Each structure stands twice: as structure tokens, then as C-alpha cells.
Amino acid sequence: MSPVFGHGRLRLYLLKLLEESPRHGYEVIRLLQDRFLGVYSPSPGTIYPRLARLEEEGLVTHEVVDGKKVFTISERGRAELNERLDELADLEQEIADSVRDIAREVKEDVRDTVRSLREELTQMARDVRQGSRQDEQSAKRAQQEAKRAQREAWREQKAEWQRQKREWQRQTTAWKEEWKRARAEGFTGEGSPAGDARLGQMLAEFVEEVRADTVNRQVTEETLATAQDALYDAARRIRDALR
Structure with missing residues (x-):
């Protein structure tokens, strides 16, 4: 799990996501993937048990829609969320910082990849030019040899x-x-x-x-x-x- 989600913090963030809108478990997983640019991808074994625990505690409820459990935050869940607003603000700031770091790392990786690709293309072009010069020299030598043989x-x-x-x-x-x-x-x-x-x-x-x-x-x-x-x-x- 990402270090952003220390003890109890993933539980708090799940309440935040469900407070935004009712969601089923797979949608929660995809939303976390998107917010962390695909670097953090929680497994169903991480998300579904926590949603079940929240429901046992009365913090969320669910209803079946098209064969899927759609979870909704309860009044009790909103109350806990309101009690932990400062902690939630810190968590969201840390998530923003983490996403920014991830974006910077991705940008650096892309820059390094582009630089490496540019160097490879430059070397390929250099090799092609060198090969062309060698071909020209070989052709010139062959012509000289042919002229000498003719003479x-x-x-x-x-x-x-x-x-x-x-x-x-x-x-x-x-x-x-x-x-x-x-x-x-x-x-x-x-x-x-x-x-x-x-x-x-x-x-x-x-x-x-x-x-x-x-x-x-x-x-x-x-x-x-x-x-x-x-x-x-x-x-x-x-x-x-x-x-």
C-alpha cells in the first residue's frame, strides 16, 4: 500500500470518496488508480473487506443495483468525516504532494526516455552517414582498382x-x-x-x-x-x- 495511507487513513479516504458519490467497489478501485496516475492500484482484497467493515460499523450502507453492491455513506459516516476534517485536509494535501511527486517522476522518466531515444537516433544517423562514407570510399576504391586493372x-x-x-x-x-x-x-x-x-x-x-x-x-x-x-x-x- 502507498505510504500515504498509514493506519486508518485508507478507511478515512474511502468515506471521503463515498461522501462525494455512491460507488461500487470496482469504481472505488478505478478512482484510486486514476488519482494516483496508475502508480497506486489497490487490489479487491484491500478495498472490499474495508467497505464491509465500514458497513458493519454503520458508517456506510449498500444496495444492489444491476447485480452490484453500491455503497453510500451513512449519517454516522458523515459525522465521523466531519470530526476528522483536519486529518482529512492533511491527508488530501499529502495525496496531492504524492501525486505531484509521481507526476515529476513520470516527467523525468519521459524526459530520460526521450533523451535516450534522441541519442540513439543521433547515433543511428551518425552510423548511417559513416556507412555511406564507407560505401562511397569502397566504391571509389573499386573504381580505382578497375581503372588500374584496365590500364x-x-x-x-x-x-x-x-x-x-x-x-x-x-x-x-x-x-x-x-x-x-x-x-x-x-x-x-x-x-x-x-x-x-x-x-x-x-x-x-x-x-x-x-x-x-x-x-x-x-x-x-x-x-x-x-x-x-x-x-x-x-x-x-x-x-x-x-x-
Whole structure:
């Protein structure tokens, strides 16, 4: 029980409530709950026995209305209430002070709850901003990594093209050397400088045609090996034809 209701004081306050208006037991309980902002909530085991005791003492009476006992203060009860007006005034002041204290505590609890909620929301917003910055930094790093990977791929592709170009030049030089060797072994053309020049022109055109075909194609180790075999085979056939 609330410390406001010391010995005999709840009995006095019940008389005060019934002096205000006839009430049934559940209504008395709800009224006490409301006046103490729900902090003090007397049980039926606290209220109904005291109402029965007041009735035994002749301070209240009851009648049944819609199946419920409705208690009304008697003349004897009013007389006791009038005799204890000073005590009742002190009790009501203490109840007002208690309710004010309760309201202050509730207000402080609400303020603390709001402050805590505000801090949590602020921290959440801070975490969201930090997460956004981290996401932006991660995205920036990913873009930088992609650019570096692309530049590296371009460097590797350029190096491969240069290597293929050198290999083609080496193959061309080797083919020319093979052609010179074939001529040194006995090729005399058609027996005239004009025939020799014509054959040289044909070979030069063949080289340019092959080179043009490979400009827009990806030359790999496998294709280079195949081309080399084809060139050596062509050189052999030309030597055989000219002997």
C-alpha cells in the first residue's frame, strides 16, 4: 500500500470518496488508480473487506443495483468525516504532494526516455552517414582498382601486339633470307632480269597481302606457329619449282 495511507487513513479516504458519490467497489478501485496516475492500484482484497467493515460499523450502507453492491455513506459516516476534517485536509494535501511527486517522476522518466531515444537516433544517423562514407570510399576504391586493372590489361595487350609485330618482322626477315638462299642455290628466273623482277614483285605482293590480312586479327602463339609452318612450306615449294 502507498505510504500515504498509514493506519486508518485508507478507511478515512474511502468515506471521503463515498461522501462525494455512491460507488461500487470496482469504481472505488478505478478512482484510486486514476488519482494516483496508475502508480497506486489497490487490489479487491484491500478495498472490499474495508467497505464491509465500514458497513458493519454503520458508517456506510449498500444496495444492489444491476447485480452490484453500491455503497453510500451513512449519517454516522458523515459525522465521523466531519470530526476528522483536519486529518482529512492533511491527508488530501499529502495525496496531492504524492501525486505531484509521481507526476515529476513520470516527467523525468519521459524526459530520460526521450533523451535516450534522441541519442540513439543521433547515433543511428551518425552510423548511417559513416556507412555511406564507407560505401562511397569502397566504391571509389573499386573504381580505382578497375581503372588500374584496365590500364594493366592495356599495357599487356600493347606488349603482346609489339611482341607479335617483332615476331612477324622476324618471320618476314627469315622468309627473305630463305628466298635469298634459294636464289643463291641456282635460281636464275626465266633467264632474264625482267623475269627476276617479276618474281620479286609477286613475292612482295604476297607479303603485303598476308600482312594486311593480319592487321585486324588477333595473332596468338598458335597462329604464328601455323603461319611459320605455312611460310616454310611455301618456300620449299618455290625452291622445288625453280630448280
